[in-house]
Amino acid sequence: MVDATLHKPKEIREPGVVTLSLRVIGQILSTPLGAIGMVIVALILFVTLLAPHLAPYNPLAISVKDRLAGPSFAHWLGTDQLGRDLLSRVLVGTRTAMSVAFSALFLSLAAAVPLGLIAGYGPRLLDSLMILIFDSFSSLPMIMLGLATVVLLGPGSGTVVLVIVLYCVPSYARLVRSQTLSLKERDFIKAQQAMDAGIARILFIHLLPNVIGPLLILACLDISTIITLEAGLSFLGLGVKPQIPSWGNILSDGFAVIRNSPVPVIAGGVPLILATIGFTFLGEALRDALDPRLKREKLA
Amino acid sequence: MSDQPLVLDIEDLTIRYGGVISAVDNVNLSIRPGEVMGVIGESGSGKSTLAHSILGLLPKSAHIEAARFRLSGRDVNAMDDSERAALRGPLAAMIFQNPMTAFSPIHRLGQQLSDLLWRDGQMSRAEKRERIITMLRRTGIADPAAKLDAYPFQFSGGMLQRVAISAALLMQPALLIADEPTTALDVTTEAQILHLMRELRDQSGVAILMISHHLGVIAELCDRVAVMYAGQIVEEGPVEAIFAAPAHPYTQALLACEPALIRERQGRLPVIAGEVARPGGPGCRFAPRCSVAEELCRQASPPVRPAAAEGQRYRCVRDLA
Amino acid sequence: MTAPLIETRNLVVSLRQGFQWPLLGSPKPRVDILPGLSLTLRHGEILCMVGESGSGKTTFGKALLGLANVVSGEVLFEGKTLADHKSRSFRPIRRRAALLFQDPVSSFDPRQRIRSVIAEPRRIAGLTGTGHSEIAALAARAGLPAQMLDRFAHALSGGQARRAAVARALSAEPSLIIADEPTAGLDVSVQGGVLNLFQDIRASQGTAFLIITHNLAVARLIADRIVILYLGRVVEEGEPDALFAAPLHPYTRALLHSEPVPDPMKRRSKPPVLGEVPAISRRPQGCEFHTRCPHAADLCRAVAPSLSAVSATRSVACHFPLATTRTDTGRLMTRTAG
Numbered sequence: 001m002v003d004a005t006l007h008k009p010k011e012i013r014e015p016g017v018v019t020l021s022l023r024v025i026g027q028i029l030s031t032p033l034g035a036i037g038m039v040i041v042a043l044i045l046f047v048t049l050l051a052p053h054l055a056p057y058n059p060l061a062i063s064v065k066d067r068l069a070g071p072s073f074a075h076w077l078g079t080d081q082l083g084r085d086l087l088s089r090v091l092v093g094t095r096t097a098m099s100v101a102f103s104a105l106f107l108s109l110a111a112a113v114p115l116g117l118i119a120g121y122g123p124r125l126l127d128s129l130m131i132l133i134f135d136s137f138s139s140l141p142m143i144m145l146g147l148a149t150v151v152l153l154g155p156g157s158g159t160v161v162l163v164i165v166l167y168c169v170p171s172y173a174r175l176v177r178s179q180t181l182s183l184k185e186r187d188f189i190k191a192q193q194a195m196d197a198g199i200a201r202i203l204f205i206h207l208l209p210n211v212i213g214p215l216l217i218l219a220c221l222d223i224s225t226i227i228t229l230e231a232g233l234s235f236l237g238l239g240v241k242p243q244i245p246s247w248g249n250i251l252s253d254g255f256a257v258i259r260n261s262p263v264p265v266i267a268g269g270v271p272l273i274l275a276t277i278g279f280t281f282l283g284e285a286l287r288d289a290l291d292p293r294l295k296r297e298k299l300a
Numbered sequence: 301m302s303d304q305p306l307v308l309d310i311e312d313l314t315i316r317y318g319g320v321i322s323a324v325d326n327v328n329l330s331i332r333p334g335e336v337m338g339v340i341g342e343s344g345s346g347k348s349t350l351a352h353s354i355l356g357l358l359p360k361s362a363h364i365e366a367a368r369f370r371l372s373g374r375d376v377n378a379m380d381d382s383e384r385a386a387l388r389g390p391l392a393a394m395i396f397q398n399p400m401t402a403f404s405p406i407h408r409l410g411q412q413l414s415d416l417l418w419r420d421g422q423m424s425r426a427e428k429r430e431r432i433i434t435m436l437r438r439t440g441i442a443d444p445a446a447k448l449d450a451y452p453f454q455f456s457g458g459m460l461q462r463v464a465i466s467a468a469l470l471m472q473p474a475l476l477i478a479d480e481p482t483t484a485l486d487v488t489t490e491a492q493i494l495h496l497m498r499e500l501r502d503q504s505g506v507a508i509l510m511i512s513h514h515l516g517v518i519a520e521l522c523d524r525v526a527v528m529y530a531g532q533i534v535e536e537g538p539v540e541a542i543f544a545a546p547a548h549p550y551t552q553a554l555l556a557c558e559p560a561l562i563r564e565r566q567g568r569l570p571v572i573a574g575e576v577a578r579p580g581g582p583g584c585r586f587a588p589r590c591s592v593a594e595e596l597c598r599q600a601s602p603p604v605r606p607a608a609a610e611g612q613r614y615r616c617v618r619d620l621a
Numbered sequence: 622m623t624a625p626l627i628e629t630r631n632l633v634v635s636l637r638q639g640f641q642w643p644l645l646g647s648p649k650p651r652v653d654i655l656p657g658l659s660l661t662l663r664h665g666e667i668l669c670m671v672g673e674s675g676s677g678k679t680t681f682g683k684a685l686l687g688l689a690n691v692v693s694g695e696v697l698f699e700g701k702t703l704a705d706h707k708s709r710s711f712r713p714i715r716r717r718a719a720l721l722f723q724d725p726v727s728s729f730d731p732r733q734r735i736r737s738v739i740a741e742p743r744r745i746a747g748l749t750g751t752g753h754s755e756i757a758a759l760a761a762r763a764g765l766p767a768q769m770l771d772r773f774a775h776a777l778s779g780g781q782a783r784r785a786a787v788a789r790a791l792s793a794e795p796s797l798i799i800a801d802e803p804t805a806g807l808d809v810s811v812q813g814g815v816l817n818l819f820q821d822i823r824a825s826q827g828t829a830f831l832i833i834t835h836n837l838a839v840a841r842l843i844a845d846r847i848v849i850l851y852l853g854r855v856v857e858e859g860e861p862d863a864l865f866a867a868p869l870h871p872y873t874r875a876l877l878h879s880e881p882v883p884d885p886m887k888r889r890s891k892p893p894v895l896g897e898v899p900a901i902s903r904r905p906q907g908c909e910f911h912t913r914c915p916h917a918a919d920l921c922r923a924v925a926p927s928l929s930a931v932s933a934t935r936s937v938a939c940h941f942p943l944a945t946t947r948t949d950t951g952r953l954m955t956r957t958a959g
Binding site: 342343456458459486487488489490491492494495513514515516517518519520539540543544553554555557558559560565567568572575 | 778862897898
């Protein structure tokens with residue numbers, strides 16, 4: 001108490017949750033790549049949320065007389081081989097891509113976190129068994145895995161989500177496991193054990209919040225892979241149903257008529273490239289902003 | 301004492317980080333050949349910053365100003381980075397707190413030690429090997445020839461600190477800077493290392509700058525000692541005088557807190573209340589924690605004045621002499 | 622006479638071994654950190670356990686809470702023997718004892734504010750008293766300024782972190798606090814404050830302390846009883862004044878003489894003991910200290926001495942204990958005697 005009254009301690013503003021996220025956003029925006037990523041991702045999210053209102057036409061409305069029209073004032077990106085408005089299809093396709101990506105990510109995280117925690121904190125035998133399974137899955141070529149699943153279950157959005165989940169869960173669970181393994185040897189977890197804390201308390205109050213940061217960074221970097229995977233499967237006709245607008249379907253349709261017009265392929269490809277770039281930049285900027293090692297260097 | 305130039309001669313050294321905060325402030329320090337100078341201070345006293353500045357090991361953000369900064373008569377102040385780097389070795393060498401991190405883990409010790417002899421290009425490999433073995437034996441390594449093929453992890457901490465001392469002395473420096481060299485060691489090993497350092501000083505005449513927070517280590521080894529507080533030297537003098545009759549209130553309080561100097565088991569142990577003040581502002585830096593501080597202490601910067609013993613000086617508004 | 626707070630009988634703790642398939646490969650030899658430690662800790666006493674690296678002092682503190690790989694031996698808590706060595710059996714001790722880690726900051730969840738760090742033992746035990754004012758009262762008892770409660774662990778100074786750890790320990794009203802190197806890394810000018818705090822807590826709460834340290838000077842000032850460990854074995858045990866006045870074990874004497882004395886007029890002419898502590902994987906036969914002992918005889922190299930009582934409060938494990946008459950005054954003791 002003495003030292004408090006003698007001289008005022010330096011005012012240290014502790015990072016609360018709000019100020020922390022504001023600080024992270026500020027840090028991301030301060031790098032050019034981070035800013036580009038942030039803008040692209042914001043644009044994509046904006047389109048995803050408002051796609052039906054932004055789309056000038058019904059993306060499913062077939063108009064044979066307008067088929068394969070070039071860009072015009074009425075159809076900014078022209079139309080496809082069935083006369084559907086390409087701009088509308090691209091906009092609504094963004095929503096398809098994002099809903100597949102985010103639902104797949106959410107399911108992957110929901111499955112990977114408990115699996116990783118169990119593997120990392122549970123008995124060693126269980127850990128070895130789970131690592132064996134994860135490794136077996138990761139060793140399968142992704143496209144083979146996708147094809148096999150589609151053959152078993154038939155094409156459709158659900159199948160695409162399942163393929164992505166099967167692809168993502170092993171690597172996410174491994175990350176959670178390795179984080180858990182190193183954290184559980186740290187003193188603050190030992191201190192919990194010494195205080196006779198229950199396993200749920202250790203896992204969910206102390207381990208999980210410390211594991212989730214790196215996991216979210218990995219997930220953000222993975223979104224571009226997932227989008228490409230979804231588009232790829234759809235392009236091969238193994239993904240979302242052909243009539244539903246998706247970037248992969250637009251690409252696939254455009255590929256068939258590429259001799260007539262390159263516009264459909266470009267219209268399907270550019271948003272895919274943009275989204276890949278945007279999420280990758282954002283993920284990397286997020287990693288730099290959250291990486292404790294870099295932060296420590298700045299403090300020193 | 302002799303005509304030889306001072307091994308280290310620093311006048312009015314100030315080191316700032318980010319322009320404002322001075323980690324080292326207005327420091328004068330000189331070391332004669334063969335002298336063991338101790339710098340004692342608690343965390344935040346700037347003792348390590350001072351030691352690192354001598355070898356130019358501070359980060360780029362450090363801004364160094366000095367009226368005089370000489371190593372064995374050579375003006376370090378005027379040198380650029382590469383010239384300063386060339387001084388590491390012949391003029392001054394350093395040993396660190398943790399010997400485990402002072403060596404590369406993937407190379408054999410013999411290789412790492414002979415790399416230090418790169419300056420002596422004309423020396424043959426066999427000669428270098430001979431010199432390394434002699435040096436290792438002098439620092440108390442048994443069977444040194446066999447140890448040349450070993451990797452650092454095969455040594456204990458105490459043994460590695462001996463090897464680190466050999467490595468530093470191989471370059472025949474005029475000044476050996478030791479930054480808390482025994483803090484990471486066991487107390488029985490610490491006693492051996494301190495003994496070794498004194499022995500090497502007596503044999504080779506190398507001067508030593510000993511940085512420590514441990515009063516016992518300073519008393520055991522040093523000829524003179526400088527007491528640092530918040531970036532300033534608050535008292536300096538012969539080690540016997542400082543321990544027998546400390547003049548500065550901080551030195552007095554520090555000695556009073558040392559458990560090994562407390563005779564009786566009394567009810568409560570002494571402490572210095574408060575924390576190290578952030579440097580800056582007028583007045584004595586120790587004033588907020590000083591038990592005899594007056595109003596004047598908080599306003600004016602205290603002068604350096606001589607104390608009773610010869611060569612003992614302290615920085616305080618009170619006149620004891 | 623009530624039962625002691627904690628008693629261990631021949632407690633053996635070894636390094637954890639990796640999985641080994643049955644019948645495949647030769648079994649790895651077991652490496653013992655503590656090869657059989659018997660110790661009694663009484664209610665309300667301050668016991669200092671002193672030793673160098675490899676002495677197993679930290680391991681012993683953790684073993685009492687079931688955080689080490691206990692292989693055999695008995696642990697009695699308030700007279701009752703724990704059922705087995707499984708982590709769960711140590712729950713009665715965990716509820717009544719608190720552990721202060723050597724590095725307090727690392728023992729706090731980096732994402733928790735100090736306020737909720739301190740409240741945690743109460744939450745775990747399902748106790749009330751986790752409100753703002755109760756936690757502030759706990760912090761005040763530990764001498765931690767209230768404005769520190771809203772900070773995260775990394776924003777505390779060394780002394781403050783220590784006090785926060787003590788506040789957390791106090792929040793479960795323990796009957797034993799195990800403190801691992803409570804003054805390591807602290808400046809001399811603040812370490813006294815932490816030790817005073819321990820004594821205050823003992824005086825007001827009757828809490829027993831097991832203080833694990835390598836600092837004999839600190840142990841001399843606060844311990845009721847000192848236990849000297851070497852390679853996991855008790856070599857000597859006694860009350861501080863007697864121990865410092867006349868060490869019976871050559872290792873105790875070497876330790877006393879090794880600590881550099883803050884008095885330049887009392888420099889040593891030669892180091893009091895040569896060599897270093899052997900690795901626990903290469904534990905010497907017979908008496909563990911014989912490789913460094915100036916008085917070692919053939920008997921010492923062959924047979925390990927057992928700990929035997931010299932008086933009611935003093936015991937030593939040595940075949941040839943230093944003669945009590947030929948008092949080889951410890952250098953620290955010359956000062957105590959004045």
